[in-house]
Amino acid sequence: MRRQLWMASVAIAASVAFGASAGAKTLVYCSEGSPEGFNPALYTAGTTFDASSHPIFNRLVEFERGSTTVIPGLAESWTASDDGLQYTFKLRKGVKFHTTKAFTPSRDFNADDVIFSFERQGNKDHPYHKVSGGSYEYFEGMSMPDIIETVEKIDDYTVKFVLSKPEAPFVANLAMDFASIMSAEYADQMLKAGTPEQVDLAPVGTGPFQLQQYQKDAVIRYKANDGYWAGKSELDTLIFSITPDASVRYQKLKAGECHVMPYPNPADIEAMKSDSDVNLLEQEGLNVGYLAFNTEKAPFTDKRVRQALNMAIDKQAIIDAVFQGAGKIAKNPIPPTIWSYNESTKDYAYDPEKAKALLAEAGVSGLKTNIWAMPVQRPYNPNARRMAELIQADWAKVGVEAEIVTFEWGEYLKRSKAGEHETVLLGWTGDNGDPDNFLYVLLGCDAASGANRARWCHKPFDDLLKQAKQTADTAERTRLYEEAQLVFKEEAPWVTIAHSVVFMPVRNEVVDFRVHPLGGHIFYGVDLK
Amino acid sequence: MLKFILTRIGLLLPTFIGVTIISFSFIRLLPGDPIELMAGERGIEPERHAQLMAQFGFDKPIWEQYLVFMGKLLEGDLGASIVTKKPIFDEFFSLFPATLELALFAIVFAIVIGLPAGIVAGVKRGSVFDHTVMGISLTGFSMPIFWWGLLLIIFFSGILGWTPVSGRISVLYYFEPVTGFMLIDTLLSDEEGAFSSALSHLILPAIVLGTIPLAVIARQTRSAMLEVLSEDYVRTARAKGLPPGRVVGLHALRNALIPVITVIGLQVGVLLAGAILTETIFAWPGIGKWMVDSIFRRDYPSVQGGLMLIAAIVMVVNLIVDLLYGLINPRIRHAR
Numbered sequence: 001m002r003r004q005l006w007m008a009s010v011a012i013a014a015s016v017a018f019g020a021s022a023g024a025k026t027l028v029y030c031s032e033g034s035p036e037g038f039n040p041a042l043y044t045a046g047t048t049f050d051a052s053s054h055p056i057f058n059r060l061v062e063f064e065r066g067s068t069t070v071i072p073g074l075a076e077s078w079t080a081s082d083d084g085l086q087y088t089f090k091l092r093k094g095v096k097f098h099t100t101k102a103f104t105p106s107r108d109f110n111a112d113d114v115i116f117s118f119e120r121q122g123n124k125d126h127p128y129h130k131v132s133g134g135s136y137e138y139f140e141g142m143s144m145p146d147i148i149e150t151v152e153k154i155d156d157y158t159v160k161f162v163l164s165k166p167e168a169p170f171v172a173n174l175a176m177d178f179a180s181i182m183s184a185e186y187a188d189q190m191l192k193a194g195t196p197e198q199v200d201l202a203p204v205g206t207g208p209f210q211l212q213q214y215q216k217d218a219v220i221r222y223k224a225n226d227g228y229w230a231g232k233s234e235l236d237t238l239i240f241s242i243t244p245d246a247s248v249r250y251q252k253l254k255a256g257e258c259h260v261m262p263y264p265n266p267a268d269i270e271a272m273k274s275d276s277d278v279n280l281l282e283q284e285g286l287n288v289g290y291l292a293f294n295t296e297k298a299p300f301t302d303k304r305v306r307q308a309l310n311m312a313i314d315k316q317a318i319i320d321a322v323f324q325g326a327g328k329i330a331k332n333p334i335p336p337t338i339w340s341y342n343e344s345t346k347d348y349a350y351d352p353e354k355a356k357a358l359l360a361e362a363g364v365s366g367l368k369t370n371i372w373a374m375p376v377q378r379p380y381n382p383n384a385r386r387m388a389e390l391i392q393a394d395w396a397k398v399g400v401e402a403e404i405v406t407f408e409w410g411e412y413l414k415r416s417k418a419g420e421h422e423t424v425l426l427g428w429t430g431d432n433g434d435p436d437n438f439l440y441v442l443l444g445c446d447a448a449s450g451a452n453r454a455r456w457c458h459k460p461f462d463d464l465l466k467q468a469k470q471t472a473d474t475a476e477r478t479r480l481y482e483e484a485q486l487v488f489k490e491e492a493p494w495v496t497i498a499h500s501v502v503f504m505p506v507r508n509e510v511v512d513f514r515v516h517p518l519g520g521h522i523f524y525g526v527d528l529k
Numbered sequence: 530m531l532k533f534i535l536t537r538i539g540l541l542l543p544t545f546i547g548v549t550i551i552s553f554s555f556i557r558l559l560p561g562d563p564i565e566l567m568a569g570e571r572g573i574e575p576e577r578h579a580q581l582m583a584q585f586g587f588d589k590p591i592w593e594q595y596l597v598f599m600g601k602l603l604e605g606d607l608g609a610s611i612v613t614k615k616p617i618f619d620e621f622f623s624l625f626p627a628t629l630e631l632a633l634f635a636i637v638f639a640i641v642i643g644l645p646a647g648i649v650a651g652v653k654r655g656s657v658f659d660h661t662v663m664g665i666s667l668t669g670f671s672m673p674i675f676w677w678g679l680l681l682i683i684f685f686s687g688i689l690g691w692t693p694v695s696g697r698i699s700v701l702y703y704f705e706p707v708t709g710f711m712l713i714d715t716l717l718s719d720e721e722g723a724f725s726s727a728l729s730h731l732i733l734p735a736i737v738l739g740t741i742p743l744a745v746i747a748r749q750t751r752s753a754m755l756e757v758l759s760e761d762y763v764r765t766a767r768a769k770g771l772p773p774g775r776v777v778g779l780h781a782l783r784n785a786l787i788p789v790i791t792v793i794g795l796q797v798g799v800l801l802a803g804a805i806l807t808e809t810i811f812a813w814p815g816i817g818k819w820m821v822d823s824i825f826r827r828d829y830p831s832v833q834g835g836l837m838l839i840a841a842i843v844m845v846v847n848l849i850v851d852l853l854y855g856l857i858n859p860r861i862r863h864a865r
Contacts, residue, residue: 028700034822036612044567133614135581137567197614212703216624217814219700241700243812247679251687252694410561410827450574 025528026237030249030258034217039200040177044137049177050521055209055222057180065525066514068433070175080472084166091157095229097183098210111153116184118151132200138178166470172432208233208524234527260506272505281504283515288330289380289427291495292453299364306492308358310348312398322387330496332485334438337517340481345489355398367400372424376409379500380427424453435481440465454493461487552836553595563827607834617834626709628815632800634731635739643743647750666744678737678810695812698727734811738803742796749792753785787858794850798843
């Protein structure tokens with residue numbers, strides 16, 4: 001028995017390679033966890049989007065692979081009315097939904113599918129609204145119920161969105177995962193059969209891959225959609241091998257048990273760089289890590305104090321110690337991969353002497369405060385505790401005594417939202433690549449009792465953002481956002497600390513995998529040597 | 530004997546109710562709630578938050594939630610996960626075979642190695658073998674599972690390439706599960722080589738999970754052997770001139786096994802607890818991994834339902850061991 005077992009293990013190790021069925025191309029992705037489900041509108045986790053919206057579905061508009069540029073998807077083109085209140089989309093013809101065991105489409109994709117996908121989320125009386133728990137957090141979170149007045153079918157291949165207020169970032173929102181287009185015909189059939197939740201469990205989309213099998217915490221299997229409207233994928237089969245531990249993922253990559261892995265362990269980066277089987281891709285992430293001052297509490301109401309504490313922090317030391325090469329200093333509240341990033345912003349240089357002088361000028365001495373440090377790792381802040389300690393030491397040099405405070409994550413978010421902190425470490429990862437998604441969400445007056453942890457409401461800044469929301473012209477919006485970034489820097493409600501660098505190890509045989517700035521992992525367009 | 534069985538079962542009921550109360554309240558004592566966690570950095574409007582809490586029934590006082598939970602439990606309904614929206618029962622039993630398969634292999638590994646090692650160490654007390662076995666078992670007992678697992682992966686899978694890194698089977702095999710037990714399912718499928726792939730995937734996790742039980746069993750067997758070997762009847766047997774193999778194998782071992790069986794029974798709890806870490810390292814799709822995820826997401830129904838089912842399983846196994854014990858050792862069943 002033991003001898004047999006031994007031989008079996010040797011045999012397997014030898015055949016771990018991928019050429020099981022010759023000719024067919026199979027890419028294995030060592031994903032980090034199980035998806036919450038397969039309807040991206042119901043969930044908010046990136047893991048879920050990787051497994052659902054990217055392979056299985058399409059949206060009216062899409063993000064170009066590897067960029068934040070919005071390109072046509074299921075809509076071939078779109079126009080905006082002059083007042084910015086109406087957007088009309090011309091839909092693509094001849095797009096087919098997947099054929100599955102439970103469903104064979106009788107018609108091509110059309111306007112009814114678009115109406116269904118948005119009505120389900122927005123209309124509380126829609127028969128599907130409450131199905132599968134019926135909470136649409138991204139739709140709500142992006143304020144879509146306030147923005148969209150109606151979605152109208154003009155004809156089978158034309159859809160008009162009427163907005164309640166001009167909202168330029170709206171088109172980018174439609175490229176987001178929650179706006180994936182589902183089949184209305186499939187939904188009708190399932191409703192008649194009395195099993196509406198099947199729509200979310202056995203998904204039918206128009207995307208490049210079709211779901212074949214899912215075993216929780218083990219494997220997700222897709223086959224290429226032969227009739228994909230943009231051309232069949234080079235890969236015949238796509239497999240997600242679910243592997244929660246980062247070090248184990250790397251061992252699997254090395255052993256050839258998978259081709260691509262996300263979220264490497266920072267300690268493994270050096271080894272990956274010198275690994276001849278592995279190609280380590282890197283890109284700045286669409287995120288920012290920051291320290292927010294509670295501008296409602298003295299002395300942080302005084303911008304000189306905020307500026308002084310900015311100058312007192314040695315950011316380079318933080319990047320070296322906390323990010324270990326996986327971060328870049330942030331000077332703006334938006335990352336450089338986003339359009340309108342202001343290159344000319346001048347950051348506060350590290351200058352403890354000047355900081356002391358500025359504090360004295362503001363009449364502040366012997367200041368005692370706190371620094372809240374997140375209990376979790378995030379790309380924009382891999383070790384908040386360590387970061388807080390470095391800031392604490394820097395501030396001590398200018399006579400500011402800070403106590404480090406932390407809570408369990410849910411509690412941390414809740415209390416900091418309620419403004420219990422004096423200064424708090426937090427960050428943000430972008431949703432749609434639009435500057436509004438950082439600036440308005442994190443620093444606008446409307447968010448001052450919510451996501452705006454600085455509780456900062458500065459009218460000149462807010463006016464610029466509101467103006468930009470109402471302008472459809474990208475050049476004009478760019479100018480407004482660039483100006484807003486300068487106002488932000490002068491007022492200093494935050495210390496902008498870092499943007500992470502995203503590392504993505506892929507095996508050499510993988511062709512044209514691109515790191516997606518929005519954080520997703522997309523396999524359409526990828527090939528194997 | 531019947532009275533003994535009934536008393537034992539009667540004792541289970543209060544224990545079970547205690548478990549439901551603990552599993553129900555502990556997850557709610559953790560700060561943060563599922564809705565806050567789902568919303569993340571984005572945050573959520575207080576009205577929307579209240580609406581969702583009400584939708585799941587989390588806005589009611591905790592005792593009321595508990596009564597609702599117990600009421601449904603009596604109807605055999607454990608509720609549904611707030612994340613996946615699937616019934617807890619289905620979630621649990623679709624993952625449980627994986628844990629059971631792993632646990633069975635781990636305990637077999639522990640017994641097959643631990644028992645003989647303990648016997649020999651006991652018989653050859655004070656020998657080099659004895660010291661070696663006890664030293665190794667102390668090390669095994671103190672080994673952090675996470676570190677031990679990673680070490681084995683790096684050595685056997687990474688450097689030597691003998692075993693696969695993680696998972697239950699190579700992802701290239703594609704068939705629908707029938708029983709949930711991979712070894713059986715692979716035999717039922719016509720995929721060539723699937724069975725040996727599944728078997729090779731079991732080796733490292735079974736060793737890792739079986740290490741602590743192995744150490745415990747070896748130590749327990751050794752000390753039980755030592756105790757029995759100094760008994761009068763063993764001396765008598767030896768004096769009669771019985772061969773040493775017969776004395777140890779028949780007279781001593783049978784009596785020494787009694788405490789060992791209890792210890793093996795108790796290892797079920799250890800195995801299920803160890804499964805949490807082992808499954809996370811080896812990407813093993815069982816209930817341990819599922820519980821961890823549910824706790825992090827504050828998925829109250831999954832945590833309370835899952836804990837309850839695990840506790841029920843441990844209790845039933847312990848009951849069986851108790852009964853078995855009574856069967857082997859008449860003194861126990863007559864003592865009551």
